[in-house]
Amino acid sequence: MFFVTGTDTDSGKTLVSTALLSAFNREAARAGASRLSLGVKPVASGCEITEKGLRNSDALKLMSASSLKLSYEQVNPISFEPAIAPHIAAQQLGVNLSPEAILSKLDRAAFAQADFCLIEGAGGWRLPLGEGRYLSELVQQLNLPVILVVGMKLGCLNHAVLTQEAILADGLSIAGWVANCVDPNMSVFEENLASLRQLMQSPCLGCVPFLAEPNAQNAANYIDLAPL
Template identity: 70%
Template sequence: MYFVTGTDTDCGKTLVSCALLHRAGVVTASGHQARTLGLKPVASGCEMTPDGLRNSDACALLSASTLKPAYWMVNPFAFEPAIAPHIAAQEQGVDISPESLMSSLDLTQMAIADFCLIEGAGGWRLPLGQGRYMSELVQYLSVPVILVVGMKLGCLNHAVLTLEAIKADGLEVAGWVANCVDPEMSRYQENLDSLKTLLDVPLLGEIPFLPEVSPQLAANFIRLPRPESKRRR
């Protein structure tokens, strides 16, 4: 199980998460397909549908997973306004504390999955209200973190600070992914080389700018993290 976080909003967490799920769920030569599951506990900017509020990121995770639980099990806290989740939750009188998020997770589905990931919202220190943060949920779960770096101006500072915060919280970083979100980024290669030096965790892949979001295509540019037992040797 992994938690996917990013340097900021719109850095490509969902694209990377879906690409990892797609890669993990590929049918092998022997005909075996891994049981994969992607979750997004809290999301804002949801759209009202005949079936209720739906978040495009959560729907993408569900589509990329081989396990198909009910939508509410993938995204238990969905808010319509495209604002910070803790503000939307406060306006509706909803508790999204780390404990509440933890109790909303379907631990049974997570346990049977061969590959499970939880996608955060925003960055590592996403506020949940009352001085609480999304990072506390990851501490409760005690799972390795995958960091998505949106390749654009300012990413060096954001990436280093995020990595430092994750480590300060006592969590392991399984690796990071460079995702090109700005095709016009000046000195792209120089920035990428700098990140390779600054981030002392494995580089899982470099996704070029994709005119159309395609997890299947993005999966060609990344690799899965090594199993936890192997990383600790």
């Protein structure tokens, strides 16, 4: 089980998470192995009201890319309609968003059925939960290795190094990182990527270019699971 975080909001956590799941599914199929994958998003804001309840597009994409099929509520147990910081939405609704409250809603028995499980965060590493608490504390309680998605744009080197420092300072390990091109016009892209390879202390799991069709299957072509 891994926790997927990003250098910022819109760094491409969901695209990379679904690509990782898709790459795992491909390898399992090639090997003829019955191995299950699962993507989970415990907290999500910016959800749509449907006849079945609130639904988050990122959580739905994770469900589609997962070979282990769970209910929506198991994949995304805490959801908010407004596209605002989750702790503010929680305060408005009087919802307890502490790490312990989130942990209590995770169906870890169901997650254990998966051979490859990803828990996708929200925002960046220090996502506030209110009252001085952070989502990173949940990762500490679960003691999960982290996969860092670096949104490739101007400023990404600083964001990547600071996030790496924070994760390591929290006593957690980084299993690997993925470069995801979010700015198709980023200057000196290759030079920035080379700098990242020097600055990051964990293996690179892939470099996803800016895709005309950014979906799990296309992005999976640029993922290498071997270091995991």
